Amino acid sequence: MAGAEYRIGRSSRLEGVLYDLRGPVAARAAELERSGESILRLDIGNPAPFGFEAPAAIVEALRSALPHAHGYSESAGLPETREAIAAHYAHRRGFPALSIDDITVGNGVSELVGLTLQALLEPGDEVLIPSPDYPLWTASTVLSGGQPVHYPCVESEGWMPDLAAMESLIGPHTAAIVLINPNNPTGAVYGREVLEQIAELARRHGLLLLSDEIYDRVVYPGFEHLSTAQVAPDVPCVTFAGLSKTHRVAGYRAAWMTVTGFHADDQFLSGVRLLASMRMCASVPAQHAITAALTQDDSLDALVASDGRLTRQRDAALDALDAIPGIRTQAAGGGLYLFPRLDPELHRIDDDERLVLDLLDAERILLVHGRAFHLRTPDHVRIAFLPQTDVLADALRRFGSFLSGYSPP
Ligand code: PLP
Numbered sequence: 001m002a003g004a005e006y007r008i009g010r011s012s013r014l015e016g017v018l019y020d021l022r023g024p025v026a027a028r029a030a031e032l033e034r035s036g037e038s039i040l041r042l043d044i045g046n047p048a049p050f051g052f053e054a055p056a057a058i059v060e061a062l063r064s065a066l067p068h069a070h071g072y073s074e075s076a077g078l079p080e081t082r083e084a085i086a087a088h089y090a091h092r093r094g095f096p097a098l099s100i101d102d103i104t105v106g107n108g109v110s111e112l113v114g115l116t117l118q119a120l121l122e123p124g125d126e127v128l129i130p131s132p133d134y135p136l137w138t139a140s141t142v143l144s145g146g147q148p149v150h151y152p153c154v155e156s157e158g159w160m161p162d163l164a165a166m167e168s169l170i171g172p173h174t175a176a177i178v179l180i181n182p183n184n185p186t187g188a189v190y191g192r193e194v195l196e197q198i199a200e201l202a203r204r205h206g207l208l209l210l211s212d213e214i215y216d217r218v219v220y221p222g223f224e225h226l227s228t229a230q231v232a233p234d235v236p237c238v239t240f241a242g243l244s245k246t247h248r249v250a251g252y253r254a255a256w257m258t259v260t261g262f263h264a265d266d267q268f269l270s271g272v273r274l275l276a277s278m279r280m281c282a283s284v285p286a287q288h289a290i291t292a293a294l295t296q297d298d299s300l301d302a303l304v305a306s307d308g309r310l311t312r313q314r315d316a317a318l319d320a321l322d323a324i325p326g327i328r329t330q331a332a333g334g335g336l337y338l339f340p341r342l343d344p345e346l347h348r349i350d351d352d353e354r355l356v357l358d359l360l361d362a363e364r365i366l367l368v369h370g371r372a373f374h375l376r377t378p379d380h381v382r383i384a385f386l387p388q389t390d391v392l393a394d395a396l397r398r399f400g401s402f403l404s405g406y407s408p409p
Contacts, residue, residue: 019139025356029360040364043366047248055247062285062292069284082100085294087295096260103258105254119274120271121141127177128166129151131375133178135373137210155186177202182216182223182334183334188333213228214242225334254282316392317338327341327403328343347406367399369381370382
């Protein structure tokens with residue numbers, strides 16, 4: 001007897017959900033790798049493959065927790081982990097005092113962003129998101145039934161948000177403003193004045209601030225990171241952070257979010273709690289890793305000192321890019337990336353994804369095209385400066401030679 005016809009489709013809810021960081025170009029790289037080719041991956045901020053070891057104190061805490069970390073925890077996270085997170089923020093001058101009820105631990109900031117937007121948005125609600133952005137924010141907004149509205153950040157002003165443009169985009173359906181600080185992909189670190197002005201917009205229009213601070217401690221000499229909630233303790237704000245970058249353990253999936261400026265009986269918070277309870281809890285071993293990281297590990301400081309490995313790599317990448325004709329790059333104040341601009345007069349790139357694909361095929365170097373970050377123009381690429389300085393210098397010299405002979409098909 002013939003069976004029923006299968007109707008296994010792809011939900012229309014995924015229409016408009018884009019996440020090109022792991023899209024077609026990354027798929028081509030994976031295909032090359034499977035056929036035995038070696039690819040220099042300057043595409044994602046995953047420190048581990050480049051010899052950044054997991055800090056010993058964190059690994060040890062995880063190892064010794066394993067025999068008794070096999071049960072679920074409270075949905076919001078282990079009380080001791082949330083206490084460690086509260087204590088961590090107590091050192092930031094002006095950050096509102098946190099109780100453990102203000103904190104939710106998650107399987108990466110990625111999970112918490114989805115959970116937050118699902119809890120918050122009504123269909124059609126608008127979320128102001130920077131352009132360029134970290135594309136998770138746009139994708140999660142669409143998936144949650146919201147409408148992303150991109151506000152421009154201005155390259156010639158160190159990639160600071162255009163506040164007048166931001167305000168002009170606020171309308172009756174605007175629900176929240178997303179800030180990514182330090183920024184991915186641009187490396188911008190926002191000063192107090194910018195944060196105060198954004199907070200003032202939020203106050204004036206009754207908007208929630210969503211502050212992605214996953215690179216909060218990855219900050220280079222001469223720059224200082226301020227949490228949005230430090231500057232605006234009175235404004236409703238969700239702050240996101242975790243261990244993926246600051247402690248180089250992206251694979252552990254360990255992160256948290258804090259809410260400040262809220263009333264305890266807020267409806268949004270009850271929605272967050274409901275969604276957190278539906279996925280039971282964050283990985284409990286990873287929660288032990290968070291407690292250890294926040295109480296025992298400051299090893300990042302040496303990496304971002306003036307002679308630290310990450311600082312030297314940032315500088316080597318900047319120097320190598322500066323040597324390429326027609327490329328201009330803002331120095332990153334924080335984060336793990338540079339976002340150079342290719343002069344359109346000289347390079348005439350209409351399709352930046354094609355450029356990145358052609359570079360991959362020709363040189364086995366993988367970058368990300370700027371439009372993957374919701375930038376309108378096809379004239380930027382993102383480079384993660386995680387390899388050692390000599391590898392970076394050589395790769396970017398090869399990128400320069402490739403560009404000088406490149407004529408798009
Ligand atoms: N937010 C930003 C700005 C990021 O760059 C990343 C990862 O690259 C994430 C969030 C996701 O981090 P997690 O590993 O905690 O999911």
